[in-house]
Amino acid sequence: MYGPIAAVTELSLTVRRGEFLTILGPSGSGKTTALMMLAGFESPTKGDILISGKSVAAVPSYGRDQGIVFQSYALFPHLTVRRNLEFPLEMRGVKASERAPLVERMLKRVHLDAFGERMPSQLSGGQQQRVALARALIADPPILLLDEPLGALDRNLREQMQGEIKGLHREFQKTTICVTHDQEEALTLSDRIVVMRAGKIEQLDTPEALYDRPATRFVANFLGEANVLDSPELGFNDQNFRGKVPMVRPERVRISAVNSPAPAELGQSQVVTGIVEEMIYAGPLRKYQVRVGDKSLIVRQHVASGQEVFAPGGSVRLDWLRADVRLLDE
Amino acid sequence: MQVFQRIGRAPIILVLPALAVLLIVFGVPTVQLFLESLNAPNFSIQNYSSFLGQYANLRVLLQTLEISAIATVICLLVGYPTAYLISTASKRARMVLIVLVVIPYLTSGLARTYSWVVILGDNGLINSALVNWGLISSPLPLIYNRAAVYVGMVHIMLPMMILPLVSVMLGINTSLIAAAKSMGAKPSTAFWRVYFPLSMPGVRSGTLLVFVICLGFYITPAALGGLGDAMLSTFIASQVSTGFNMGSVSASSFVLLAIAVVMLSVFGLNLSGTQDSAPKLRKGFMERFSLLRVVKQYLNELSVASRSKQWSKALYQAQGDGGWSRFAGSLTLTLVIFFLLFPEVVVIIMSFSSDATLQFPPSGFSLQWYGSFFGDEAWYGAAWTSIKIGLAVAALSTVLGTLAAYGLSRIASDFRGWLTMAILAPITIPVIVVGVASYFGLVNLGIIGTETGIVLAHTIGAISYVVVIVSATLANFDRRLEQAAKSMGARPFTAFMRVTLPLIRPGIIGGALFAFIHSFDEVVVTSLVSGYSVRTLPLKMWENIRNEIDPTVAAVASLLTLLPILWMIALYVTWWRARSSSQNTVLEANA
Structure with missing residues (x-):
């Protein structure tokens, strides 16, 4: 598929039972190959995959007992919703008489009891997604794999389905591995996130820790926006950071008029002045782009009443707490 | 079940039956003909020089x-x-x-x-x-x-x-x-x-x-x-x-074949030079058969809403068609x-x-000419022979062609291009060359002038049609459906029978139909390999047209x-x- 270049070079990770783990990375980072190996459609040239201590690297997908929700769902277009849900039960040898109540219960659980006789093409995107989830869960596999589960949905539906997936995870307690390039999807759904880059793990942590304490410049930029403070005007010189790069998140930066009273905690803050280049109003927040020396810094400010708005071209003062500065590896 | 696992790993096995028929009926005799045209084992270009002389x-x-x-x-x-x-x-x-x-x-x-x-x-x-x-x-x-x-x-x-x-x-x-x-x-x-x-x-x-x-x-x-x-x-x-004179026949066939191959390889390549030539060659090859696909596309598109297409067309037409x-x-x-x-x-x-x-x-x-068709054993007998041969060809080529198309869809792309080209050769090179080659192929097998021989000779071309149509259908088939079935515990054979086959069935039926039509209308190859002992309907018609016998x-x-x-x-x-x-x-x- 990818020729002689290894798509995944180093991936060593342990998933805890019942955990929701997301593999997050840009396209080409090796996340899909990783999922294909977990699903049993590709086998690793080196290394092993263990489930509950047993090696499955040589076990084909049909022997693995996993539920998979595919990107764009892969519902069987020639079978009704009910027959789609019966398929995994039938393959596991469940008798027809025992299949019916299981299907019925699952349909009810995903609020599709009235849709059993429909063909997949007669369902909306969100309904198809729920059928796909139901089909992956119905045979009660210990592991659930999700491939870009929300990628095919529009924004509103996506938020609704996030809730649905979280609910199902809480209820069924499946060890879930999700692959996505969408940082929001990863942050909202996961217990832990693995950020991948060029076939290797860049960082593995809880969503909050990843966002708040990114280890590398790549992670900082991939999850959210980052102001990298690597110029002398911003107090940067090589000696004081020993090869690391200081970074502050845009929402940790305060913007104020140049002549406003100095911040109280002056000793613990860093203060610079700059010129507003751009102001973008985005509903709940305002985003400023401020030029300081030869750098542009981004500031996110929650919209509040009585707030001063700065027009492009004007001078402003920016300040942030030293404690909010993170040191990143290159 | 072990067998299916092995096939899953080496999809070329599926292409082999089709390739075998192709080689025996067409490939080997083509090489023999080529050697013959060069007077092997004392190689000379005498046949060519005397042909061109x-x-x-x-x-x-x-x-x-x-x-x-x-x-x-x-x-x-x-x-x-x-x-x-x-x-x-x-x-x-x-x-x-x-x-x-x-x-x-x-x-x-x-x-x-x-x-x-x-x-x-x-x-x-x-x-x-x-x-x-x-x-x-x-x-x-x-x-x-x-x-x-x-x-x-x-x-x-x-x-x-x-x-x-x-x-x-x-x-x-x-x-x-x-x-x-x-x-x-x-x-x-x-x-x-x-x-x-x-x-x-x-x-x-x-x-x-x-x-x-x-x-x-x-x-x-x-x-x-x-x-x-x-x-x-x-x-x-x-x-x-x-x-x-076999030398002369083979030399003239190869002259014709050479012209066709030169045309195909020169113009089959992408002339615009926008993309690298290797994948383009394969695409161009398939594109030539897009006529088969356009029919399907059309029947399919009947009720598919294509509002965007129409919008742009409206925009385009609004700009003044007088x-x-x-x-x-x-x-x-x-x-x-x-x-x-x-x-x-x-x-x-x-x-x-x-x-x-x-x-x-x-x-x-x-209605006298209909009467003379249905009253004359020579006519309706020929029709019956053609139908029998056509059905046999359709059955054989549909099985071999579907297996081959499925195997091809799973083979790494460089190799697939060459294999596809080989399998489509019988319908891409001049039909008379196919006729001459299969004549010698059937002589090798000792079945010249038999219905079995004609079935084999027709099957090589029919396989090409089946492969083209089934491949086009498989190209639209989402492989993830098969993966989904496997992830739910279906073994490869079950996954194929329960998911893949029902979804590509229209392509297979279309392929069978084209295979039948190909055989039922075929006259050039048939006239060479029938040896005057088997009379198909097209042969009988051809004889009748040539001799202007009557309006039957x-x-x-x-x-x-x-x-x-x-x-x-x-x-x-x-x-x-x-x-x-x-x-x-x-x-x-x-x-």
Whole structure:
């Protein structure tokens, strides 16, 4: 598929039972190959995959007992919703008489009891997604794999389905591995996130820790926006950071008029002045782009009443707490 | 079950049965022929030099190239505007027009050639009309000359030019033309600078397809041309049938094959140079068969909403198509469709003639020729033989071709290109060469002149059609569905039977149908390998046309003209029904 270049070079990770783990990375980072190996459609040239201590690297997908929700769902277009849900039960040898109540219960659980006789093409995107989830869960596999589960949905539906997936995870307690390039999807759904880059793990942590304490410049930029403070005007010189790069998140930066009273905690803050280049109003927040020396810094400010708005071209003062500065590896 | 696992890992196993038949019937004898043409084991080019040394041979060769080239150019000049008009017509009109182009494509070539004998003959439609109106006193020499050959060849080849062109033109985003106009391009500039270059792949595939098939043309020039209009295939066929010199037959076949291969490899490559040539070669190869796909696409598209396409078309048309140009467009379309279908109508009328000889219009109507078809064992026996052979070919090639297509879809792409090319060879090189090669292949097997032999000879071409159609269907098949089945515990064989097979069934049925048509209409290869002991319907018709025996052939031809309508209904039902549960719909809903 990818020729002689290894798509995944180093991936060593342990998933805890019942955990929701997301593999997050840009396209080409090796996340899909990783999922294909977990699903049993590709086998690793080196290394092993263990489930509950047993090696499955040589076990084909049909022997693995996993539920998979595919990107764009892969519902069987020639079978009704009910027959789609019966398929995994039938393959596991469940008798027809025992299949019916299981299907019925699952349909009810995903609020599709009235849709059993429909063909997949007669369902909306969100309904198809729920059928796909139901089909992956119905045979009660210990592991659930999700491939870009929300990628095919529009924004509103996506938020609704996030809730649905979280609910199902809480209820069924499946060890879930999700692959996505969408940082929001990863942050909202996961217990832990693995950020991948060029076939290797860049960082593995809880969503909050990843966002708040990114280890590398790549992670900082991939999850959210980052102001990298690597110029002398911003107090940067090589000696004081020993090869690391200081970074502050845009929402940790305060913007104020140049002549406003100095911040109280002056000793613990860093203060610079700059010129507003751009102001973008985005509903709940305002985003400023401020030029300081030869750098542009981004500031996110929650919209509040009585707030001063700065027009492009004007001078402003920016300040942030030293404690909010993170040191990143290159 | 172990077996299926192994197949999963080595999909080439699935291609092997088809390849084996191809090699035995066609590949090995081709190599033998080549060695023979070089006088192996004492290699020399004596056969070639003596072939090319004779003025008469050289003249036939040049004439073959000239006739093929001129027929191709006429097809392009007529076909391009027609295809353009079809592809820009409203959706309903477009569908009707495509059906009207496909009907002659699916009609027996012999029946269509015969219709021109009826129209152009000395007592035929045109001459009788002119004499009756007193415009001429004796019949004009309309038939048995070069002009008649061009009329007949263009008539036969035109659908093969139009369909690939339409298929490519429909893929051109018309908003690009609107964009060009919005940037200040005049309609003609927009056409030449944007539309025409984008339609080049269709021009290339249509032209190549038509030219290479013309090179191997045998029936039409022989039936409509004079003695001086012989083509190389006529020459080769007559040598094979009259106790021939093998060296000379093989040398002339290879000259023809070489020309075809050079054309295919030079022009099969992407000339625009925008993409690397390797994948393009493969694509170009498949594109040439897009005519098969366009039919399917059309039947499929019946109820698919394509609002965006229509929006851009509305935008495009809003920019001024005058009444005059619309009139010219409709006129062109009417004339072309008339040219394609009128001969078939003439044959149907002719078949009810009460006259004893070929003359048009008939002086009275009767069912005597249908009577003589159904009353003469030589005729209905031949028809029955053809049906039996056709069914056997369809069954064999559908199984082998489907396995091969499925295997090909799983093979790494570089190798797949070469394998596909090998499997499609029987329908991409001049048919007379396939005939000569399979003649020697069947001689090797000792089954020349048997029905089994004819079935094998037809099967190699039929496999190509099945592979083309099933591959096109598999290309739309989402492999993740099979993975999904496996992830739910289905073993590879179960996954194939329960998921893949039901979803590609329309393609398989379409492939079987084309395989049957291919066998049922085949006359060139059959005439070489039948050894005068097996009589198929096309052979019997061909003999009848050549010897101008009686208009029974008109009754047969008119029956054969009705068949495509049956085929169209069969295709429509299969593909339309498949649509209701089609995966395309799902993918669209998700897109």
